[in-house]
Amino acid sequence: MSWFSINNTFVNIPLGSGYAMSWIEMVGTVFGLLCIWCASKEKTINYFFGLINVTLFAIIFYQIQLYGLLILQLFFFVANIYGWYAWTRPNTIDGESLQVRWLSKQKLLITGVVSIVAICLMTIFIDPFFAALAKIATNTLNAFGNDIVLKPLDPDAFPFWDATMTVLSVVAQILMTRKYVENWILWVVINVISVGVYAAQGVYAMSIEYAILLFIALNGTRVWMATAKSNQAKSSKQAVL
Structure with missing residues (x-):
């Protein structure tokens, strides 16, 4: 079990x-990069890599007592399982698998409004919100025999940017499970913010990691835009026939 320790450099x-990068962080990061790269190529195996990535990162966040991020990994775990199911399940209408496409104008408007409202609310209430999440996570873990003492949380260093990254990460993950092109545009935004925030905090290794993810997200945007255009052309041709 020592392999899972963040002290195993x-x-x-x-x-x-x-x-000092630990083995668990290194392996988790590699699987995270594989997940994003395979997703950009529309390969379903990305969800297998994603499940490994979020599981290892959840273990890391548990050890460094970042319980809010730990709970976010639990969301990503469930989202990866659903995405795997959605990408492989035939469409009930025509029997074909889910296709890469753009959000409709109505869905785009709703998604934008909900995201903006959520970011504003989280920016205002981010400290009590994550304190509540940390308390829930601590109580849950203690219910399974742990003896964790929750330390007082310092105020968020970048409340607006932190809220933006958190909300957009959830939205982008949901959009990816439904194969909407906009998910990659959101990941580009998230990664740009992440590079700046982590560099400002002196966590240069994570800043470099997100710079790599930024280029993968840019490539994913390019590939999925081309795929969506091709799928739209096929649909229009079939409609004419």
């Missing part, structure tokens, strides 16, 4: 004051 990275 894989490599020391000479960034800033030095960063």
Whole structure:
């Protein structure tokens, strides 16, 4: 079990004051990159890689007592299972699998309004919100025999940007499970913000990781836009016939 410890160092990275990357973080990161890359290629195996990634990251967040992020990984775990199901399940209307496409104008408007409202609310209430999540997570883990003492949480360093990343990550993950192109545009935005926030906080290794994810997301946007255009052309041709 020592392999799962964040103190089991894989490599020391000479960034800033030095960063000791653990084996579990290294493996989790690799599977995360594989997940995003395969998703950009519309390969269903991305969800298998995603399940490994979020499981390992949940273990990491448990050890460093970031319970809000731990709960977010639980959401991603469920979303990966649903996405795997949705991508492989035939469409009940025509018997074909889910196709890459754009959101309709109505769905885009609803998604935008809900996202903006959620970001505003979370920006205002982010500290009590995550304190409540941390308390729920702590109580849940203690119910299974743990003896965790919840430490007082410091105020969020970047409440608006943190809220934006959290809300958009949830929205983007949901859109990806339904194969909407807009999910990649949101991941581009999320990764740009992440690179800046992590660099500002001195976590340079994660900043570099998200810079890599940014390029993958940009490629995913390009590929899925082309696929959506092709699918739309096929649908129009079939409608004429």
